[in-house]
Amino acid sequence: xxxxxxxxxxxxxxxxxxxxxxxxxxxxxxxxxxxxxxxxxxxxxxxxxxxxxxxxxxxxxxxxxxxxxxxxxxxxxxxxxxxxxxxxxxxxxxxxxxxxxxxxxxxxxxxxxxxxxxxxxxxxxxxxxxxxxxxxxxxxxxxxxxxxxxxxxxxxxxxxxxxxxxxxxxxxxxxxxxxxxxxxxxxxxxxxxxxxxxxxxxxxxxxxxxxxxxxxxxxxxxxxxxxxxxxxxxxxxxxxxxxxxxxxxxxxxxxxxxxxxxxxxxxxxxxxxxxxxxxxxxxxxxxxxxxxxxxxxxxxxxxxxxxxxxxxxxxxxxxxxxxxxxxxxxxxxxxxxxxxxxxxxxxxxxxxxxxxxxxxxxxxxxxxxxxxxxxxxxxxxxxxxxxxxxxxxxxxxxxxxxxxxxxxxxxxxxxxxxxxxxxxxxxxxxxxxxxxxxxxxxxxxxxxxxxxxxxxxxxxxxxxxxxxxxxxxxxxxxxxxxxxxxxxxxxxxxxxxxxxxxxxxxxxxxxxxxxxxxxxxxxxxxxxxxxxxxxxxxxxxxxxxxxxxxxxxxxxxxxxxxxxxxxxxxxxxxxxxxxxxxxxxxxxxxxxxxxxxxxxxxxxxxxxxxxxxxxxxxxxxxxxxxxxxxxxxxxxxxxxxxx
Numbered sequence: 001x002x003x004x005x006x007x008x009x010x011x012x013x014x015x016x017x018x019x020x021x022x023x024x025x026x027x028x029x030x031x032x033x034x035x036x037x038x039x040x041x042x043x044x045x046x047x048x049x050x051x052x053x054x055x056x057x058x059x060x061x062x063x064x065x066x067x068x069x070x071x072x073x074x075x076x077x078x079x080x081x082x083x084x085x086x087x088x089x090x091x092x093x094x095x096x097x098x099x100x101x102x103x104x105x106x107x108x109x110x111x112x113x114x115x116x117x118x119x120x121x122x123x124x125x126x127x128x129x130x131x132x133x134x135x136x137x138x139x140x141x142x143x144x145x146x147x148x149x150x151x152x153x154x155x156x157x158x159x160x161x162x163x164x165x166x167x168x169x170x171x172x173x174x175x176x177x178x179x180x181x182x183x184x185x186x187x188x189x190x191x192x193x194x195x196x197x198x199x200x201x202x203x204x205x206x207x208x209x210x211x212x213x214x215x216x217x218x219x220x221x222x223x224x225x226x227x228x229x230x231x232x233x234x235x236x237x238x239x240x241x242x243x244x245x246x247x248x249x250x251x252x253x254x255x256x257x258x259x260x261x262x263x264x265x266x267x268x269x270x271x272x273x274x275x276x277x278x279x280x281x282x283x284x285x286x287x288x289x290x291x292x293x294x295x296x297x298x299x300x301x302x303x304x305x306x307x308x309x310x311x312x313x314x315x316x317x318x319x320x321x322x323x324x325x326x327x328x329x330x331x332x333x334x335x336x337x338x339x340x341x342x343x344x345x346x347x348x349x350x351x352x353x354x355x356x357x358x359x360x361x362x363x364x365x366x367x368x369x370x371x372x373x374x375x376x377x378x379x380x381x382x383x384x385x386x387x388x389x390x391x392x393x394x395x396x397x398x399x400x401x402x403x404x405x406x407x408x409x410x411x412x413x414x415x416x417x418x419x420x421x422x423x424x425x426x427x428x429x430x431x432x433x434x435x436x437x438x439x440x441x442x443x444x445x446x447x448x449x450x451x452x453x454x455x456x457x458x459x460x461x462x463x464x465x466x467x468x469x470x471x472x473x474x475x476x477x478x479x480x481x482x483x484x485x486x487x488x489x490x491x492x493x494x495x496x497x498x499x500x501x502x503x504x505x506x507x508x509x510x511x512x513x514x515x516x517x518x519x520x521x522x523x524x525x526x527x528x529x530x531x532x533x534x535x536x537x538x539x540x541x542x543x544x545x546x547x548x549x550x551x552x553x554x555x556x557x558x559x560x561x562x563x564x565x566x567x568x569x570x571x572x573x574x575x576x577x578x579x580x581x582x583x584x585x586x587x588x589x590x591x592x593x594x595x596x597x598x599x600x601x602x603x604x605x606x607x608x609x610x611x612x613x614x615x616x617x618x619x620x621x622x623x624x625x626x627x628x629x630x631x632x633x634x635x636x637x638x639x640x641x642x643x
Contacts, residue, residue, distance in 0.1 A: 420433070
């Protein structure tokens with residue numbers, strides 16, 4: 001292996017590991033850990049659900065072996081070890097893709113790293129610690145074995161059946177992919193033998209039969225190979241990771257790989273095996289079904305794209321005297337690094353609406369850590385109603401002393417159950433659920449949607465805890481009376497982001513002071529709360545703008561690119577005739593929310609009052625160019641021009 005290739009591999013693997021080495025921030029790892037703990041402590045596979053009182057049918061723990069692996073790693077090395085283990089799995093499957101692509105790229109080995117890097121960028125949103133990663137490892141392993149088989153190392157194919165057995169137990173829901181891949185590969189090989197008059201490799205049929213049989217060797221037999229049918233329901237399609245793929249998903253690094261593979265397949269199909277073409281076509285169509293399936297299409301595409309670069313390289317080399325590998329290696333390395341940097345930015349900004357943090361623990365802001373401590377500290381008793389996303393973490397923290405109502409195992413609960421859960425903000429549905437399950441407290445996600453409107457309006461449910469992540473309501477029962485008396489909120493509705501309801505309290509000094517006191521409880525013990533700052537800012541805007549600015553500036557110190565808050569600060573400074581500070585914040589607001597014409601009108605006034613008539617006129621004309629009917633800008637322009 002050339003020194004340049006070694007450098008490429010080091011850069012590639014280091015970048016991949018850095019992407020995987022992030023604090024835990026996923027919903028599912030926790031119930032997988034508990035499943036592994038349950039299997040190892042009871043020496044049995046669960047058939048009924050031990051974690052939730054909402055599951056009323058047989059539980060098919062098709063990922064039980066992954067849970068065992070995860071829990072063993074956790075016992076040995078805790079959460080840092082889990083993160084390293086997951087990063088190693090990710091690096092391994094991407095390295096297999098690189099090896100296949102490098103072999104197909106020939107002397108254009110750097111191209112293989114570039115395309116593998118693009119795959120890593122696109123797959124980064126699936127880098128959660130969850131059994132899906134095992135499916136990616138096994139999927140790539142199958143492709144690698146197919147590649148070895150076609151190169152003449154036919155004994156490699158005997159690794160397929162035991163890997164299929166592993167697949168059926170480590171992530172059974174995805175194991176049908178193994179059978180599908182093998183079937184497509186065999187179809188391609190047989191077609192090639194038929195058309196090119198080659199000898200049929202009948203051993204492949206034996207391998208297929210053995211793999212199919214071993215798919216049924218799991219605790220749930222036939223249910224695991226057909227588990228994929230659980231994803232066909234309409235409620236399942238509402239999950240973000242199962243939404244249908246759209247055109248925008250094929251932009252960026254993904255589009256580069258797929259486009260390169262498609263062009264290669266179209267131009268050089270005579271030099272590409274039937275099996276490779278069939279796998280590419282199938283998984284490209286397969287990826288359209290759901291965003292979660294896109295990485296499989298990219299994995300299959302990388303070797304094809306690398307082969308295309310090889311052909312282009314050969315064409316250019318025959319016409320250009322420069323030594324291409326040496327000239328393009330630095331550019332390739334730079335592109336790899338750029339792709340991974342873009343991947344980090346992409347992942348931070350759009351992955352399930354959350355941000356990744358480098359490290360080897362958990363992102364505590366993502367989980368209801370303080371709410372769980374409140375429940376444990378005060379010993380809340382009785383059935384708990386909880387948000388879907390919190391369920392896995394609550395299983396980890398509460399089992400076996402408390403059961404959850406629902407968690408991320410969508411398929412374990414069934415479509416009807418999930419549909420009813422999603423309608424819990426409706427009073428009728430909520431009353432039905434309470435009547436059936438007898439909830440005594442709730443632990444809910446403090447999400448932007450006002451899901452607690454019904455609870456806030458009911459006298460028999462009282463808010464006793466809240467922060468930016470979660471809320472706890474207690475049912476007004478004798479067992480909760482002391483906690484309600486001590487911690488109950490009378491005025492505040494923190495899940496309601498429309499603070500207009502404050503206005504009815506602000507006319508009375510007594511109510512206003514009580515409201516502020518309830519908000520200030522969020523800062524006890526040195527805690528910080530973004531929503532509490534927003535609430536205080538809303539209140540003080542009406543009474544003490546200096547204090548409102550102080551609250552808002554604490555927010556932008558944490559979130560400097562929040563344009564709406566810069567707008568509020570800038571407009572208040574404008575009212576206070578501090579034009580320099582007003583200009584500073586309004587300029588930032590214009591940059592961050594350029595479509596907000598109220599900001600630009602405010603900025604024009606700040607310029608004018610500061611004495612910069614030219615800039616004031618420019619801003620007015622900019623508004624009128626976008627909206628010729630904007631009356632505020634038209635009036636200001638006449639004033640600024642002295643008309």
